[in-house]
Amino acid sequence: MTKGSDVPAIQARSMVIQIVMDHTGHSRHEFDADDIEAVDEAEIRFRELTNDGYIAAVRTAEGEALRVFAFDPTAKETLFVRRL
Amino acid sequence: MLSISRCAAQISRLRALRQLYCSFVSEKSPEAKGRTLLREWLTPAQRRQFAEQGFFDVVGGATRMRYRVQYGSVANVHEIDFEGKSGGILCFAPEGHLVPGDVMLARKIALEADELAALAVATRVAPIVSGSIRSL
Numbered sequence: 001m002t003k004g005s006d007v008p009a010i011q012a013r014s015m016v017i018q019i020v021m022d023h024t025g026h027s028r029h030e031f032d033a034d035d036i037e038a039v040d041e042a043e044i045r046f047r048e049l050t051n052d053g054y055i056a057a058v059r060t061a062e063g064e065a066l067r068v069f070a071f072d073p074t075a076k077e078t079l080f081v082r083r084l
Numbered sequence: 085m086l087s088i089s090r091c092a093a094q095i096s097r098l099r100a101l102r103q104l105y106c107s108f109v110s111e112k113s114p115e116a117k118g119r120t121l122l123r124e125w126l127t128p129a130q131r132r133q134f135a136e137q138g139f140f141d142v143v144g145g146a147t148r149m150r151y152r153v154q155y156g157s158v159a160n161v162h163e164i165d166f167e168g169k170s171g172g173i174l175c176f177a178p179e180g181h182l183v184p185g186d187v188m189l190a191r192k193i194a195l196e197a198d199e200l201a202a203l204a205v206a207t208r209v210a211p212i213v214s215g216s217i218r219s220l
Contacts, residue, residue, distance in 0.1 A: 021178070021186045025117025053179070057193045063127030064145075067197035079125065081190045082178035084205045 016073065018042060020049065020080045039073045046071040046078070054080040118185025125189055142192050144199040151195055153188050161191055161206075176206040 014033040019026050029045060031038035050056055050069075057065045058075045068078065123131055130140035139154045141164065152170070154160035163171035178190040194202035 019121065021182060021190065023114065023181050025114040025183055025186065026121055055193065055198065057197050059125065065125070065193040065196040079193070081193050082180050082182065084176050084178055084194055084202060
């Protein structure tokens with residue numbers, strides 16, 4: 001439990017995920033959006049993958065895919081797809 | 085008598101273990117992971133359509149044209165005209181070796197998020213008539 005709170009620490013964290021398509025199906029990289037080091041790592045991963053030709057996409061509230069060109073640490077889920 | 089019942093219990097335990105192993109392997113296989121990810125990323129309507137009919141429709145992000153993505157990795161995107169009739173077949177796929185669920189998801193994302201780029205790289209073939217595919 002977080003000190004002075006009824007919310008368990010694990011729930012209070014804002015976990016976000018980057019999913020990379022690969023030959024194993026996909027790999028998931030989960031990180032805490034409040035952890036500066038983890039966010040830096042995720043931003044580097046975003047840049048490396050997009051420079052490598054991966055397309056980054058997020059989901060709209062309706063479930064449609066939207067391409068993104070810049071790293072957004074608040075995006076709950078970002079999917080990286082190999083270029084066509 | 086006792087040894088027979090012990091043997092039966094052991095066989096039953098082994099069967100249960102085998103079942104557990106098989107379900108673990110099938111859930112962790114690349115194909116299963118690809119299908120799970122695909123289902124997670126479909127809209128509720130697409131998920132329902134895929135579960136009931138084995139394909140799902142995608143609306144192009146730029147032209148609002150409708151495309152039908154069938155299960156599989158090859159030649160499985162059909163253009164659907166405004167009357168709901170199947171038109172040409174589009175062939176395009178992401179680079180590298182990916183499982184069918186991932187290929188289908190990559191196509192959905194390409195058509196929704198960057199339709200014109202997908203159409204630019206796609207090879208268009210005519211619908212299958214009498215077992216043959218004619219290039220357009």
